[in-house]
Amino acid sequence: MKREYHKWYSSNLEKDMELLVFGHAGAKVLFFPPRMGRFYDYENWRVIKALTEKIENGDLQVFCVDSVDLESFYNSFEHPGYRIYRHIQYEKYVLEEVLPLANLINPNKNVISAGCSLGAYHAVNVAMRHPHLFCKVVGMSGRYDLTKSKGYFKDLLSGFHNDFVYFNMPNQFLKNVDDPTLIAQLNSMDIVLAIGKEDSFLESNYILSGILNEKGVSHQVYEWDEEAHKARYWRKMVQIYF
Secondary structure, three states: OOEEEEEEEEOOOOEEEEEEEEOOOOEEEEEEOOOOOOOOHHHHOOHHHHOHHHHHOOOEEEEEEOOOOOOOOOOOOOOHHHHHHHHHHHHHHHHHHHHHHHHHHOOOOOEEEEEEOHHHHHHHHHHHHOHHHOOEEEEEOOOOOOOOOEOOEOOOOOOOOOHHHHOOOHHHHHHHOOOHHHHHHHHHOEEEEEEEOOOOOHHHHHHHHHHHHHHOOOOEEEEEOOOOOOHHHHHHHHHHHO
């Protein structure tokens, strides 16, 4: 399996950022790490190994991006206004730096956004905000409104709310989407949500599903046994949904 390591200074984040690329051809997968995770987690957890056949056959090329979760949503030392601003900078890094690199490496027009845990939030949020850029989105074990507390998962914006928060929480902003062009773009994506029936985020997935149903946007929700919020489940999920 072809493996490449990339590192450069991000002008959007004003820091060095790293990523790993697996494969040589096929649909490009932007794979976001789980909460507070790193770009090498999916390799270490054998999630990439689970995709060996599809990667080596040239069906998929996987771009494992890094996160700045400890500087954004999980940065309890900063005001929530800064946390959401840092997240917006991160999205710009993904769209203005990572995606152009991926397009330079691989001319395939099909781009998939995917992630697990908080990575599922990142994947779904960026795809729902910019559906014209993606052909598919896969959210595994995700929460799609980070301002809603559930169990030991707290509101990551500490009660703070502004337009930046609103437009970066899929379960909030999608409710009021009425632009026919945007809805058509959403409907053109293959949208897959996978969640364990004992996962704290189960309700969040069904709220998102209900919103999409109201908009007439086709999608699939797959409910797994138990919590299914671990790498051993994600190894199985990627084989099915990627």
